[in-house]
Amino acid sequence: LKPPVRVAITGAAGQIGYSLIFRVASGEMLGPNQPVILHLIDLPFAMTALNGVAMEIQDCAFPLVQGIVATDNQTVGFKDVNYALLVGAKPRGPGMERGDLLKDNGKIFTETGKYVNDHASRDIKVVVVGNPCNTNCLILANQIKDIPKENFTAMTRLDHNRAQHQLADKLGVHSSDIRKIAIFGNHSPTMVPYIDQMTAKNHKATVDQQWVTQTFIPTVQQRGAEIIKARKLSSAASAGNAAMNHITTWVNGTPEGDYTSMAIPSDGSYGVPKGLIFSFPVTVKNGKYSIVQGLPISPFYQGLLDKTIKELVDERNAVDHLLK
Ligand code: NAI
Numbered sequence: 001l002k003p004p005v006r007v008a009i010t011g012a013a014g015q016i017g018y019s020l021i022f023r024v025a026s027g028e029m030l031g032p033n034q035p036v037i038l039h040l041i042d043l044p045f046a047m048t049a050l051n052g053v054a055m056e057i058q059d060c061a062f063p064l065v066q067g068i069v070a071t072d073n074q075t076v077g078f079k080d081v082n083y084a085l086l087v088g089a090k091p092r093g094p095g096m097e098r099g100d101l102l103k104d105n106g107k108i109f110t111e112t113g114k115y116v117n118d119h120a121s122r123d124i125k126v127v128v129v130g131n132p133c134n135t136n137c138l139i140l141a142n143q144i145k146d147i148p149k150e151n152f153t154a155m156t157r158l159d160h161n162r163a164q165h166q167l168a169d170k171l172g173v174h175s176s177d178i179r180k181i182a183i184f185g186n187h188s189p190t191m192v193p194y195i196d197q198m199t200a201k202n203h204k205a206t207v208d209q210q211w212v213t214q215t216f217i218p219t220v221q222q223r224g225a226e227i228i229k230a231r232k233l234s235s236a237a238s239a240g241n242a243a244m245n246h247i248t249t250w251v252n253g254t255p256e257g258d259y260t261s262m263a264i265p266s267d268g269s270y271g272v273p274k275g276l277i278f279s280f281p282v283t284v285k286n287g288k289y290s291i292v293q294g295l296p297i298s299p300f301y302q303g304l305l306d307k308t309i310k311e312l313v314d315e316r317n318a319v320d321h322l323l324k
Contacts, residue, residue, distance in 0.1 A: 004035040004066045006121070008081040010112070011088025011130060012040035012070070013050040015233060020085065020240030021053065025062045029244040030083075030251065037067035041077035042088060074115035081120045085243050086112065086140070089130025099318050102132060106322045109136040113143025122147055125287075127246045128154040129239065133187050134263050134277040135315040141265065141277070142323050150289070153250075154263035156183045156191065156279035158235070158242035163193040163220045167200075170207055170216070177201045182281030182292070183261040184270070184301075185308030186315075189221045191279070192304040197295060202257075209300075217304075253284045259292050260284070269293065270305065276312045 007024055011017050017040070023029065025038060038057065042050045047070075054070040071077050078084070090104045109128070116124065124147060128137040133154040141152035160183050161175075168175040179199045184192040193216070198205050207216070219226075227235045249260050263279040266272040269291045270280070281292040297305065316323070 002034050004037050005030065005082040006037045006039055006080055008039035008041060008078055008084040008120075010041045010077075010084070010086050013042040013046035013053060014087060015236040016087045016129065016240045016243070017042075018053065019237040020087070020243060021057065022060065023240065023244055024085075025057055025060065025065050027062075027064045029248055032064070035064045035066045038065060038069065039077050039079075039081055040068065040070045041074065042072060044072045047072055074112065075119055078112075078115045078119040081116075081124055083247055084116065084120065084124060084126045085129060085247070086126060086136075087129045087243070089136065092131075098132070102135060102315060102318050105130065105132065105136050106139050106319045109139040110143060110322055113140040116140070117144045117147065120147070124151060125247065125250055126152045127243055127250075128152075129243050131187070132315060134279075134312060135319060137263065137277045138275075138316060139319055139322050149265050152265070152277075153246070154187065154277050154279075155239075155243055155246050156187050156261045156263050157246045157249075158239050159183045159187060159191050159193065159220060159223075159279075160261040161238070161242055161245065162223045163195070163216075166216055166219055167195065167198065167205075167207070170211065171200050171205055173200045178205075179258040182259060183279045184281075184305055185279055186312050187263065187279065188308075188311060190304075190308040190311045191221060192301065192308055193217055193220045194281070194295070194301060196298065196301070213300075249284055250289065251287060253286070254282070258283075262289060264289060264291075267291065270295075270297065272305075272309055273313060276309070276316065278309075278312060 050070050092101045137154040164175045164178045167178045180197040181195045259281040266276045266278045268274045272278045282289040
């Protein structure tokens with residue numbers, strides 16, 4: 001067994017937390033040789049529930065769990081942490097504008113950024129799940145002084161996985177047979193599922209354009225809303241699963257001949273303004289991701305990219321005061 005690593009999960013008393021934490025504890029995220037010390041963080045009002053979650057983890061007697069820190073104190077919560085899955089965020093309430101959501105969460109992620117900067121391990125890898133995740137990540141990373149900016153990412157893997165399933169279903173193959181697809185842009189209804197290079201069972205695969213525009217893209221973009229309608233609760237197990245997939249791929253790499261989707265600081269690729277946290281197709285090797293370059297962008301896709309870029313620029317402008 002390797003020495004233990006510390007994994008922080010915020011919003012740990014929430015519904016994503018409840019499915020995610022147990023799978024991380026079982027070794028599914030970092031592998032069967034990697035012991036973990038779980039840092040479970042939530043707000044003061046949620047501590048009783050969080051202690052219940054901690055008791056349940058104890059009662060699983062997981063071989064890989066070497067400690068549980070359950071806390072509402074972020075100094076303790078982020079101390080020496082190697083991986084952080086930032087799920088906790090303020091949900092959008094009735095009548096709340098997107099701008100209000102950005103501001104309220106902006107405060108949360110500014111504060112968290114300071115704690116991460118002051119207390120976390122310098123090699124920390126962060127994925128922001130709490131929405132609006134791209135801009136929350138931007139705000140967080142802005143507080144960081146001496147940890148590489150590329151260690152701060154946001155999650156579009158759920159959108160990627162959703163797209164993979166829809167395409168597999170359409171083509172009559174298994175979702176693991178679908179490769180070379182990606183999500184560009186914001187984790188929001190403007191996201192761009194890009195499939196022009198798609199392969200199925202290692203052969204180039206195409207689907208008709210009408211299905212892409214009228215069915216596929218809207219289905220992926222609206223899947224979260226569809227699940228809320230069905231479950232009366234937002235997607236939780238699939239979101240937790242995607243957060244784990246994001247970290248596992250970041251650590252273990254992408255398979256040869258495939259790529260995945262991660263929202264990362266833009267380096268200007270594909271005309272995306274530098275610094276925006278933007279989802280790109282990436283390959284990962286030795287714990288480092290690189291943007292897949294040179295994918296052909298049709299006028300159809302360029303139109304969609306322009307919209308999601310504009311949305312993220314508007315979000316950045318709305319929180320400009322937090323980025324000084
Ligand atoms: P939930 O409401 O069940 O749980 C959220 C938990 O976060 C609560 O226990 C709350 O007390 C806690 N929390 C709030 N602010 C916090 C803070 N500053 N520090 C620590 N904990 C804090 O919500 P759920 O369903 O678990 O979703 C969490 C977030 O994930 C939401 O923002 C949701 O929009 C987002 N999400 C993102 C997805 C993505 O694809 N990026 C997919 C699905 C959900």
